[in-house]
Amino acid sequence: MSPEASRQVGALIDRIQTRFHEGHRQALPELLAMAAKVESRGIDDCLVDALHAIGDALEQHMFKEEMRLFPMMEQGGNTLIGLLIEDLHHEHVEHEKAMDDLRARLCTLTEAHCTDLALQQFIRGLDDLASELALHIRAEDEELFPLFAPPEWPDSPSTSNPPSPATSTS
Numbered sequence: 718m719s720p721e722a723s724r725q726v727g728a729l730i731d732r733i734q735t736r737f738h739e740g741h742r743q744a745l746p747e748l749l750a751m752a753a754k755v756e757s758r759g760i761d762d763c764l765v766d767a768l769h770a771i772g773d774a775l776e777q778h779m780f781k782e783e784m785r786l787f788p789m790m791e792q793g794g795n796t797l798i799g800l801l802i803e804d805l806h807h808e809h810v811e812h813e814k815a816m817d818d819l820r821a822r823l824c825t826l827t828e829a830h831c832t833d834l835a836l837q838q839f840i841r842g843l844d845d846l847a848s849e850l851a852l853h854i855r856a857e858d859e860e861l862f863p864l865f866a867p868p869e870w871p872d873s874p875s876t877s878n879p880p881s882p883a884t885s886t887s
């Protein structure tokens with residue numbers, strides 16, 4: 718890997734860790750407290766568990782990236798990195814699915830509890846986490862991972878969409 722490519726990889730990893738990994742770790746405890754507040758009002762009894770499951774899966778995933786993937790990338794990659802990247806990409810799909818399921822559940826709850834402030838606050842907080850998570854996943858799937866392994870997963874934007882006219886060279 719050229720010094721310039723290696724500098725780019727280092728900067729991207731730094732950005733991902735600082736904004737997204739640390740950002741999610743800071744946001745989750747406050748969101749769990751909000752979920753508990755909603756539950757204490759008798760609105761639902763599975764919100765804390767559902768958010769805990771998302772947080773635990775996310776923490777394990779980020780830990781795997783920090784302990785295995787990022788060091789491998791900083792050393793220029795190796796022959797096994799493609800398998801690890803594929804595994805991490807599948808976990809991204811699962812995180813987004815779990816987040817979508819929880820948000821759909823909240824959407825249903827608002828129909829019966831539309832004036833509840835604790836519920837509205839939790840929904841707004843979760844929306845913020847969901848958009849940060851989507852940006853985090855995009856930065857990895859679309860910017861970082863392709864530097865080491867060409868994406869072959871069928872749901873990848875680069876394989877499911879034709880190149881846009883702005884980026885097409887033909």
Ligand SMILES: [Fe+2]
Binds near residue numbers: 733737738779853
């Ligand atoms: Fe990450």
Ligand SMILES: [Fe+2]
Binds near residue numbers: 778782809857
């Ligand atoms: Fe990731």
